[in-house]
Amino acid sequence: MRVLVTGASGRLGRVVLPTLLGEGFAVRAMSRHRRDDPxxxxxxxxxxxxxxLAGAVRGVEAVLHLASAPGGGRTHDVDVLGTRRLVVAAGAAGVRHLVHVSIVGIDRVPFGYYRHKLAAEEVVRAGEVPWSILRATQFPVFLDELLRAASRLGPTVGDRAVLAQPVDPGEVASRLAARLAAGPSRAVEDFGGPQVLRFDEAVCAWRAARQSRRPLLPIRIPGRLGRALRSGGLTTTATPTGTRTWADYLADTYEGTGRR
Known part of the structure; x- marks a missing residue:
C-alpha cells in the first residue's frame, strides 16, 4: 500500500516513517520544504x-495526516482549512482511506488549540474519503519540555493534581500502521499510555532521574481549564494502551547524566 504522510518531518512523523517502512508500506512523505531521504x-x-496537494495525493491509496501547527498563528489555516484542502484533494484523487491523528481530550478541555483540532476532526468526518481518527495522549518528551519550562526560575511550578497519561510515540506509530492496514473504521479511537500520573508524581520521578533537588511550587490552575485537567480531561480509559512508562522514558533520557 502506498501511503502519503503529511507532517512527515515533525516529531511524530520522524518516528512514523521507519515504522511504516518496516511494515512494508510504500511511503510518500510530505512537508513544506524539500528533504532528502533515500x-x-x-x-x-x-x-x-x-x-x-493535488500532486502529493495522486496515486496513493491512503493518507496518514499528522501535520499540525499548534503555534505561530497558523493553526486555523493548517489544521482546519488545510485539512479541508487535503480531504478535498484526496477525494478527487480517489484515495480510499484517510487516517487523522488527533489528541485525547480535545472535546473536554477548553483550550484554543484543541478547538481547532476538534474542528479538523469534523472536517475529516464530513469528507467523502473513508476515514479513521486516532486520538493520542501526551508524548513523554512534551511533558519533559513542560517540566523544564516550569522550572526556569528554580522551583518546578505547577498544579499538583493535574492528570497526564504519557504515551510513547513509537507505540503510537505502530498503532497507526495497524489502523492503515485494517482499513477505514469511521470511528474515533483513543490510545494512551499505560499509567495515569498526577503532576506531582511525574515531577518527583523527573527530579529523581535528573538528580535534581528542585522543589515543587504548587499552584492551582483556575476555572474550567483547571477543573478539566484535574478531572482527567487529558486521559482515557480506552484499551489497549501502550506499554512504555514515564519511568522508561526517564531512564532512556537521563540515566547516568546527572542533568539538573
Whole structure:
C-alpha cells in the first residue's frame, strides 16, 4: 500500500516513517520544504495554501495526516482549512482511506488549540474519503519540555493534581500502521499510555532521574481549564494502551547524566 504522510518531518512523523517502512508500506512523505531521504519518496506541499496537494495525493491509496501547527498563528489555516484542502484533494484523487491523528481530550478541555483540532476532526468526518481518527495522549518528551519550562526560575511550578497519561510515540506509530492496514473504521479511537500520573508524581520521578533537588511550587490552575485537567480531561480509559512508562522514558533520557 502506498501511503502519503503529511507532517512527515515533525516529531511524530520522524518516528512514523521507519515504522511504516518496516511494515512494508510504500511511503510518500510530505512537508513544506524539500528533504532528502533515500528510503522514501519526498514531496513538497503546503496545507495552508493548497500548493502541491493535488500532486502529493495522486496515486496513493491512503493518507496518514499528522501535520499540525499548534503555534505561530497558523493553526486555523493548517489544521482546519488545510485539512479541508487535503480531504478535498484526496477525494478527487480517489484515495480510499484517510487516517487523522488527533489528541485525547480535545472535546473536554477548553483550550484554543484543541478547538481547532476538534474542528479538523469534523472536517475529516464530513469528507467523502473513508476515514479513521486516532486520538493520542501526551508524548513523554512534551511533558519533559513542560517540566523544564516550569522550572526556569528554580522551583518546578505547577498544579499538583493535574492528570497526564504519557504515551510513547513509537507505540503510537505502530498503532497507526495497524489502523492503515485494517482499513477505514469511521470511528474515533483513543490510545494512551499505560499509567495515569498526577503532576506531582511525574515531577518527583523527573527530579529523581535528573538528580535534581528542585522543589515543587504548587499552584492551582483556575476555572474550567483547571477543573478539566484535574478531572482527567487529558486521559482515557480506552484499551489497549501502550506499554512504555514515564519511568522508561526517564531512564532512556537521563540515566547516568546527572542533568539538573
Amino acid at each position: 528510503r522514501v519518496e519526498w514531496v513538497v506541499a503546503d496545507l495552508s495554501t493548497g500548493e502541491g
